[in-house]
Amino acid sequence: MAAGSGRAYFGNDQFARFAPGMKSIVDALELRGRIFGAFELAELADNTDDVDRLLTFVVVGAGPTGVEMAGEIAELARRTLHQDFRRINTRQARVILLDAAPQVLPPFGQKLGAKAQEALEDLGVEVQLGALVVDVDDRGLVVQDKDGSRRRINAVTKVWAAGVQASPLGRILAEQTGAGIDRAGRVEVNSDLTLPGHPDVFVVGDMIKLNNLPGLAQVAIQSARYAVRQIEHRTKDEAPEGPFQYYDKGSMATISRFRAVALIGKLHITGFLAWLTWLVVHLVYITGFKSRVTALLHWAVTFIGSGRSERSRRI
Incomplete structure (x- = not known):
């Protein structure tokens, strides 16, 4: 039995309609459409409030998935799409990372969490900790801060990365x-x-x-x-092995191009070296030599240039 897991909304399954997770290809395609669609709609919007709401992206959950997603959206807005539109400035997009926890990447420890937060803020991501999401709708979400006060964030695109459920x-x-x-x-x-x-x-x-x-x-x-x-x-009628023993090979999280954090045993790695380690590890686990070479070439094109092969540029 290996049915995996899905996103956990902690008893608020209605949030899934407005803030999808990313546990399947279908989820990924849905989020891709929402993110790119927000930029396209902002280009056509006449009202300043509508533009602001469309160009605000909220990621809920500051674990590895949330950190990587927030960093990718920030890099997409500031580096990839900034020449694709005439009326809007994509670099003014607001990317917010929310979590009820007191730090980014709690399993990585305080030191790496602080490094990851610093790297995100360098990208322009607003990191808001101690912030519990209590309501989500099509136009935004409501957040409860540590002091019990509530505030609203207007945003069309929300990404849920706050937990998993078997x-x-x-x-x-x-x-x-x-x-x-x-x-x-x-x-x-x-x-x-x-x-x-x-x-x-x-x-x-x-x-x-x-x-x-x-x-x-x-x-x-x-x-x-x-x-x-x-x-x-x-x-084969052979004697069984002993109990299952898990070997912890460490944890990694990418933040953006050339930035990552890695925890391997007692070793803490940050920045370019951690990012390079992440690439090597993922390349090793890709099945087949041809697939590895193809992935390596795609990465090279992406990292050297500013575009993404998955998206057709405007003419």
């Missing part, structure tokens, strides 16, 4: 088997990743609750490979 399949498994389940919908499993009382059912990836494992790609990859080996041992 697939609903996890709750179905729990109901059918009596297995435990946590608030995020993850299923409690045995040390060999099988369901309690059901040794023929393996659960892997974002659906497992075991030893406080994080919801990272490496957990999914390593748990899947472990489960495959266990199944192979059974088919």
Whole structure:
């Protein structure tokens, strides 16, 4: 069972209509359309308030996904699109990163979080911490600050990156088997990743609750490979391996071109070196030599120039 996870709206599922997440290709295409569409509509708008609302982009959640998204939107507005429009100045777009937490990238520690916030602010991103989103509609959102006061931010484009929830399949498994389940919908499993009382059912990836494992790609990859080996041992009547052991290879988050942060064991890396490390790691994990070369060429064109191959420029 490897059904993954989706965005968590913490009991406010109605927010999804106005602030989609980014957990699938469909989600990514939807956000792409909303972001580019906001710039196009701002170009046609006559009212200053409408232009301001269209050129305000809010990202909710200051984890790795939110940080990367805020940085990408800021770079898109300030570097990629600034020559594509006649009436609006895309560099005046307002990009806001919200989070109820007291720092950016909490799992990375205070030092790297501060570095990431500094890099975002250098890009022009407004980082607002201790800010809890309490309402979202088509024209903006309402934020509650630490002192309990509420304020409204008018913005057409909102991106939700504030949390994840395991697939609903996890709750179905729990109901059918009596297995435990946590608030995020993850299923409690045995040390060999099988369901309690059901040794023929393996659960892997974002659906497992075991030893406080994080919801990272490496957990999914390593748990899947472990489960495959266990199944192979059974088919060959071999002794099973010991308990699943997760090897933490570190965490990385890109902020923009040439800027990233990385936490590898006790090693803290920032700036260009962290960004280069991120590129190398992702290149290694791309399947197939041809795909690696293609990705490398696309990256080179993107980093050297100011355009994006995915978007046709104006004539």
